[in-house]
Amino acid sequence: MIRRRDFVARLAGAGALALAPRSARAAVWPARPIGVVVPYPPGGSTDITARIVGERLSVALGQPLVIDNRSGAGGNLGMEVVARAAPDGYTLGIATTAHAINMTLFRKLNYDTLKSFAPVALLTENPLVLVVPEAAPWRDVRALIAAAKEKPGAFNYASSGVGQSTHLAAELFAAMAGIKLTHIPYRGSAPAITDVIAGRVDLMFDTTQSVLSHVEGGRVRALGITSAERLPRANDIPTIREAALPDYVAIAWNGLMAPRGTPSDTVRRLNAEIVRALQEPGIVAKFEALGATTRPLSTEGFGAYIADEIAKWGSVVKQSGATLD
Known part of the structure; x- marks a missing residue:
């Protein structure tokens, strides 16, 4: 039986938690499994990258990361799912070079690679x-x-x-x-x-x-x-x-994104854990065996990286004359 004094103490504690700032209550994240949308079929380079990083993050965060393959429309269908998801840290997505290219390639998109997502971290460059x-x-x-x-x-x-x-x-x-x-x-x-x-x-x-x-x-x-x-x-x-060409560089990359509006502390924790993981010899070795390299960036650095990629490939798409509906 709970004594009255203990009951009052517990009630006071519950009230303090309810009145605590949102940032304090958000500290319990993650409290359940996290979904990671991969906008390509299983077995490809993006899927493999997601699973390698996801396995390491599951350990660091204490919750499983569940891979959800949503392929179609050049990677657009999966990222549309992420763009529409609740910005609560429980739905993430893997963006690639295609999502920089698609900004110019497609006449109409149901998301904006710069405006619909919060950049989390660059994962690999291939x-x-x-x-x-x-x-x-x-x-x-x-x-x-x-x-x-x-x-x-x-x-x-x-x-x-x-x-x-x-x-x-x-x-x-x-x-x-x-x-x-x-x-x-x-x-x-x-x-x-x-x-x-x-x-x-x-x-x-x-x-x-x-x-x-x-x-x-x-x-x-x-x-x-x-x-x-x-x-x-x-x-x-x-x-x-x-x-032959001193200024030529063309990279296929993979990066983690969250829906725009995801709490900044959640995004930064994800970035910190990924940056730590990408510097571990075992993770580096796995990606090098696949012909990929890791390049840890801050959230701001990854955002600038994406903007540069959109501008670069936009010029190439326009010059090529390529376009898709």
């Missing part, structure tokens, strides 16, 4: 690799550029689809090199790289996760990588910057 058939005559990037200048429009390139990073990385390359290439879009990376291997297509920019095994197996030849620095897993592949 460069692309410029590859050609093993039997191709070009041994380096300069030789390819020289050949393309001699025969404008004669050489074609494959991509995993209109508006994808594999498409626009090639468009950016062509513009900066002053050459004209013919685009052949495919429905996905697998059929595209298959035709490159067979010699039916002259070249392709493909993600490291998709193409490095083919490079290492001698099925295609890598001429350059699109990152600012060489990749630890493939240190023998020069960057396109050092090989």
Whole structure:
């Protein structure tokens, strides 16, 4: 039986909690599982990234992170779900390079990558690799550029689809090199790289996760990588910057977002835990094995990163003439 004195004390405590500032009551977050929307199918690079980081965050936060794959419309369907979700810290989403590109590529979107979300943290950067058939005559990037200048429009390139990073990385390359290439879009990376291997297509920019095994197996030849620095897993592949175009960088990235209006203390705690995780040797090693690198940024730094990516790829989309409904 509760004595009257104890009852009064408990009642007073409950009243103090009810009158406490919202920020104090929010400190109990997370009190239940957190959903993470991945706007692509299971098994892809974005899904793998989400699961690696999600497993580590589950331990740090004391609550499971539940992956929810919502693919479709170039990654738009999943991010629409996040944009409409309650800003309470229990629904997060993985944004990618596509969500910077889509701001210009699509005539109409049901979200705004800058205005609909609170940037949480950049997770990984995944460069692309410029590859050609093993039997191709070009041994380096300069030789390819020289050949393309001699025969404008004669050489074609494959991509995993209109508006994808594999498409626009090639468009950016062509513009900066002053050459004209013919685009052949495919429905996905697998059929595209298959035709490159067979010699039916002259070249392709493909993600490291998709193409490095083919490079290492001698099925295609890598001429350059699109990152600012060489990749630890493939240190023998020069960057396109050092090989021919000093200002060329094209990265496929993954980052964590929350609905706009999510409490700032929740966003900052998520960022702090992710930044800590991305510096752990075990996490770094997992991503390096996949051909990706980690780059811890503050929430503000990630927001500026996204804005820069939208501006950069917006210019490339307009120059390419690509558009989708």
